[in-house]
Amino acid sequence: MDEMAPIAVFAYRRPEHLRKTLESLKQCDGFDHSPVIVYGDGPRNNTEKQAVQETRDVAVSMLGDRAEYHFSDAHRGLASSIISGVSEVLEHYGKIIVIEDDLELAGNFLTFMNRALKQYAGDEHIFQVSGYMYEVDELQHSNSAVFLPLTVSWGWATWQRAWKSFDSRASGWEQLNNNKALRHRFNQDGVYDYATMLARQMSGKGDSWAIRWYWSVFKQNGLVVFPPVTLVNN
Numbered sequence: 567m568d569e570m571a572p573i574a575v576f577a578y579r580r581p582e583h584l585r586k587t588l589e590s591l592k593q594c595d596g597f598d599h600s601p602v603i604v605y606g607d608g609p610r611n612n613t614e615k616q617a618v619q620e621t622r623d624v625a626v627s628m629l630g631d632r633a634e635y636h637f638s639d640a641h642r643g644l645a646s647s648i649i650s651g652v653s654e655v656l657e658h659y660g661k662i663i664v665i666e667d668d669l670e671l672a673g674n675f676l677t678f679m680n681r682a683l684k685q686y687a688g689d690e691h692i693f694q695v696s697g698y699m700y701e702v703d704e705l706q707h708s709n710s711a712v713f714l715p716l717t718v719s720w721g722w723a724t725w726q727r728a729w730k731s732f733d734s735r736a737s738g739w740e741q742l743n744n745n746k747a748l749r750h751r752f753n754q755d756g757v758y759d760y761a762t763m764l765a766r767q768m769s770g771k772g773d774s775w776a777i778r779w780y781w782s783v784f785k786q787n788g789l790v791v792f793p794p795v796t797l798v799n800n
Contacts, residue, residue, distance in 0.1 A: 570676070571683050571723060572601040572659045574651055575633075577667040578644075579609070579617035581624045584667040588628045591665065596676040601659070602633040605651040610641045621667070645775040649734060656726040661687070663723040671697065671721060672797040679723045682711065682791045693728040693788035697721030699796040708794035716754060717783050717790055719776040721798035733782045734775075739764050752784055 573591070577584045591597060604625045609618045622637055636651070648664070655662045663679050665671070675697050686692040692713075698720040699705075705712065742749045742761040749761045764781055766772045783790070 568680070568684060570596055570600040571661045571663050571680055572603055572655055573663045573665065573676075574655050575602065575604045575625070575665055575667070576607075576644075576647060576651060577604065577621050577625060578607045579614055579621055580667055581617065581620040584621050584624050585628070587665065587667050587669050587671070588625070590669075590671040592628070593673055594671055594676040595673060596680060600663075600676060602629060603651075603655055604629065604633050604635050605647055606635070606637040607643070607647050608638040608641045643773050645773045645778075648775045649732070652724075652729060656724075656729050660726045661723065663721075665721050666719075668800055669721050670799045675721065675797040678793050678797055679721075683723055683725070686791060687725060690727075691787075691789050692791055693717070693724065693731070693783045693786065694790040695723040696790050696792045697723075697796070698798040698800075699792045699794065701796070702794075705794040710794060712792040712794060713789045714792055715784070715787070715789055717776065717780045719779075720800050728783075728788070731782050731786055731788075732779055733785075734778055736764060736768055736778045736781050738785065739768055739781055752781075 606618070606622050606625065609615045625633065626635065652662060652664060661683050663676070679695055679697055682695040694717050696718045698718050742752055742764065750756055753760050760777065760780060763772070763774070764777045767774050767777050
């Protein structure tokens with residue numbers, strides 16, 4: 567069997583959400599052969615301590631010695647937790663599958679992710695593999711992967727060579743303010759206002775790693791591999 571990519575699970579203070587996520591993960595083909603690393607963010611205040619601890623208890627009770635645990639005493643926030651955790655795992659393994667604690671996964675989720683990670687490991691045009699896919703009627707009976715110029719955060723994977731392009735400062739994002747053509751393209755031809763989301767992030771009004779990752783991939787004219795039908799439900 568080919569070496570399975572490590573699975574990084576990010577959790578915070580939602581024990582029942584995490585329980586459902588881990589139940590679906592454990593049913594995935596290939597789970598028994600996949601390294602699992604759990605990251606738990608710390609509470610923002612005393613009122614969150616119980617929910618944070620209950621969430622961690624769920625992880626340990628369901629995964630036991632199967633997983634490696636990184637539980638933070640301090641509250642780092644979602645973006646910081648994801649960025650540092652992904653960077654850490656990639657430094658060690660070179661590839662990663664990332665899931666957060668509000669997802670339910672199809673049984674073939676890990677199979678698709680690992681096959682795509684292997685297939686496109688050396689393709690410099692591909693920056694991410696997505697387990698989620700938008701509902702497209704024409705693809706409901708397709709067996710072929712789809713390539714799209716946008717990233718998603720609901721169950722995804724990447725390689726160290728791609729993540730090296732991640733720019734937490736989102737250098738050059740200001741171009742979107744006065745370059746209408748660039749803004750239109752970044753917004754996927756006006757379908758969704760990603761530019762405003764990025765502007766909010768860079769002005770301190772957001773805590774999103776995902777919009778900065780999209781900008782990083784966009785600047786490289788990168789592509790993402792999607793399944794024809796979604797393997798992830800939020």
